Amino acid sequence: MHGSYFPAMEREDIIGSPLFIFILLLLCVTLAVARWLFPRAVSPSLLKGFLVASGLLTVWEILLFLKLLNPVLLPPPTRVFSNIVYLWSIGFLQPQIVSTLFRLSYAFVLALLSAVTLGILIGYFSGRFSSLESLIDAARLIPAPAWLSLAILWFGIGYASAIFIIWLGCFFPIFLNTVNGVSKAEPVQVETVLTFGGDKFDVLLEVILPVSYHHILTGARIGLGIGWITVITAELASVDIGAGLGWMIQDSRILLDTTTVLSGIIVVGMLGTMTDLLLKKCERFVQGWS
Amino acid sequence: MMRASVERNTALQRADNFAAGVSAAGTKTIQNGRHVIEIENVSKSFFVYSSNGETVITEKKRFFSRKKPCELVALKDVTLSIDHGEFVSFLGPSGCGKSTLLRILAGFEYPSSGNVKCKGECIQGPHPQRAMVFQSERAVFPWLTVEGNISLGPRLQGTEGEVRKERVAKTIELIELKGFEKAYPKTLSGGMLQRVAVGRAIVNHPELLLMDEPFGALDAQTRNNLQDHVIRIWQSIDQSIVFVTHDIEEAAYLSNRVIVFTARPGRIREVVTINLPHPRERTSPEFLEYRNHLADLIRH
Numbered sequence: 298m299h300g301s302y303f304p305a306m307e308r309e310d311i312i313g314s315p316l317f318i319f320i321l322l323l324l325c326v327t328l329a330v331a332r333w334l335f336p337r338a339v340s341p342s343l344l345k346g347f348l349v350a351s352g353l354l355t356v357w358e359i360l361l362f363l364k365l366l367n368p369v370l371l372p373p374p375t376r377v378f379s380n381i382v383y384l385w386s387i388g389f390l391q392p393q394i395v396s397t398l399f400r401l402s403y404a405f406v407l408a409l410l411s412a413v414t415l416g417i418l419i420g421y422f423s424g425r426f427s428s429l430e431s432l433i434d435a436a437r438l439i440p441a442p443a444w445l446s447l448a449i450l451w452f453g454i455g456y457a458s459a460i461f462i463i464w465l466g467c468f469f470p471i472f473l474n475t476v477n478g479v480s481k482a483e484p485v486q487v488e489t490v491l492t493f494g495g496d497k498f499d500v501l502l503e504v505i506l507p508v509s510y511h512h513i514l515t516g517a518r519i520g521l522g523i524g525w526i527t528v529i530t531a532e533l534a535s536v537d538i539g540a541g542l543g544w545m546i547q548d549s550r551i552l553l554d555t556t557t558v559l560s561g562i563i564v565v566g567m568l569g570t571m572t573d574l575l576l577k578k579c580e581r582f583v584q585g586w587s
Numbered sequence: 588m589m590r591a592s593v594e595r596n597t598a599l600q601r602a603d604n605f606a607a608g609v610s611a612a613g614t615k616t617i618q619n620g621r622h623v624i625e626i627e628n629v630s631k632s633f634f635v636y637s638s639n640g641e642t643v644i645t646e647k648k649r650f651f652s653r654k655k656p657c658e659l660v661a662l663k664d665v666t667l668s669i670d671h672g673e674f675v676s677f678l679g680p681s682g683c684g685k686s687t688l689l690r691i692l693a694g695f696e697y698p699s700s701g702n703v704k705c706k707g708e709c710i711q712g713p714h715p716q717r718a719m720v721f722q723s724e725r726a727v728f729p730w731l732t733v734e735g736n737i738s739l740g741p742r743l744q745g746t747e748g749e750v751r752k753e754r755v756a757k758t759i760e761l762i763e764l765k766g767f768e769k770a771y772p773k774t775l776s777g778g779m780l781q782r783v784a785v786g787r788a789i790v791n792h793p794e795l796l797l798m799d800e801p802f803g804a805l806d807a808q809t810r811n812n813l814q815d816h817v818i819r820i821w822q823s824i825d826q827s828i829v830f831v832t833h834d835i836e837e838a839a840y841l842s843n844r845v846i847v848f849t850a851r852p853g854r855i856r857e858v859v860t861i862n863l864p865h866p867r868e869r870t871s872p873e874f875l876e877y878r879n880h881l882a883d884l885i886r887h
């Protein structure tokens with residue numbers, strides 16, 4: 298099944314090394330000029346990051362251009378880049394991305410809902426649940442993939458097992474941060490709502506949620522990071538075979554297709570950054586802090 | 588017995604002297620005998636458990652404790668009534684139970700014995716008709732603007748659109764924070780924050796305003812300004828204020844009546860009626876006389 302999908306290992310590169318390096322240089326210059334012209338639009342950290350990344354890519358490309366490294370073990374950026382474009386153009390990459398993102402977001406949303414609900418409940422009545430703390434701490438320290446075998450026994454090979462361990466990976470950071478956030482609501486703030494005629498539900502909406510929002514968001518960002526680790530681990534371990542970036546990486550490794558392995562890694566990196574940025578944007582919804 | 592007679596005496600005194608007070612307050616009318624609050628024989632104790640160098644003070648007795656708790660009596664046999672439109676201050680040494688009594692009036696805590704009635708009905712939990720102004724600056728929500736903070740009460744009450752807007756705008760005018768509607772608390776000074784706290788409490792026109800050392804953390808100049816502010820607000824709206832303070836001058840400057848408490852257990856030592864028209868002169872001999880009298884009471 299694999300062979301029919303997978304492109305041959307020796308593929309035409311879309312661009313050669315000199316052109317690649319030239320384009321990088323051109324982009325750097327454009328960005329620098331853009332920063333000079335519109336200081337608002339281009340942040341210095343973006344410019345610096347881009348410069349450093351371009352430098353590293355150039356060194357990597359040159360090392361392979363001069364045949365100082367074995368291209369079978371470490372293919373040059375041009376080839377990885379061409380491969381990503383190629384895999385996309387034949388429609389092979391998209392289903393992997395979709396299936397990984399779907400697994401991750403499914404489990405992440407489940408984790409967010411369950412962890413925030415439970416966290417608020419336990420944070421609200423924290424005194425009464427203090428005995429649970431050591432239990433939660435122990436559970437938190439078990440890496441989610443350690444549950445893999447058990448998950449497979451419980452849910453079988455397939456979707457449910459993957460979702461389960463990804464959920465587990467996301468759950469604890471969100472949960473613990475929520476509990477912590479809820480505890481930051483001060484009695485005087487709760488009493489303020491009560492003295493103006495609010496009930497417990499108003500306290501939740503007017504105080505608990507705004508106070509813990511940033512903590513929940515921090516938890517969500519950490520949880521998403523662990524979620525990425527778990528989803529790729531699950532796919533590498535073939536918990537749910539036949540789709541996903543992790544599966545693509547693992548399957549190409551078996552075929553010694555390091556180009557596709559690297560392509561997968563880079564796509565995961567880009568998607569991870571994008572999802573994190575998305576969560577970071579949510580910070581703006583509640584203002585007035587610090 | 589003793590306390591009861593003190594109560595009656597002061598009530599008579601007030602009846603005698605009221606003409607002066609009312610005219611001085613302008614539109615303000617204090618309705619004698621129409622009680623907003625009746626406090627009857629209220630006592631409040633906490634239970635102190637100490638073990639392993641740790642001391643825990645709880646409200647309820649613990650059922651499963653081997654240790655016998657020692658009882659901490661915060662308030663003892665307090666009897667007092669507050670008339671409609673009055674400005675009453677609680678004055679007393681630290682730890683004498685002023686805040687505790689105020690929190691009982693707000694409905695956050697319940698007396699261990701005795702009754703507290705608001706307009707004839709026993710107080711059962713917080714009620715928007717008894718709005719509290721907290722001392723802590725954190726009571727003003729940092730995630731809401733000035734406007735958002737002030738409209739909290741109407742929002743919780745379900746007051747709708749136009750009425751709410753109008754009330755909030757009026758209140759902001761009253762606390763002289765026009766132009767700061769959209770500012771977040773972190774950009775305001777301590778005095779402005781405290782005005783927001785006051786505004787938030789008066790926007791719903793509560794029957795009773797409860798203030799727990801609202802200006803305790805401010806510098807003298809700001810505090811004097813805010814005191815005048817509170818007097819103006821009190822004169823312009825139809826409500827009573829209970830004001831907790833440990834500042835003798837503040838109590839003498841603001842109130843119709845000062846309730847002086849003894850040190851723990853807190854009892855009413857004396858009720859002093861301040862018979863001076865507003866605005867009061869801090870340096871006038873009458874004022875100083877009241878102040879010295881209060882200071883004497885506190886000292887012993």
Ligand SMILES: Nc1ncnc2c1ncn2[C@@H]1O[C@H](COP(=O)(O)OP(=O)(O)OP(=O)(O)O)[C@@H](O)[C@H]1O
Binds near residue numbers: 646661681683684
């Ligand atoms: N929630 C509580 N739990 C346990 N003990 C309390 C509680 N609230 C008050 N107390 C005790 O009751 C006593 C009176 O406290 P309260 O806060 O009423 O004093 P206060 O007169 O307001 O003093 P201050 O002027 O310092 O604010 C104190 O000894 C305190 O330890």
Ligand SMILES: [Mg+2]
Binds near residue numbers: 685799
């Ligand atoms: Mg106090």
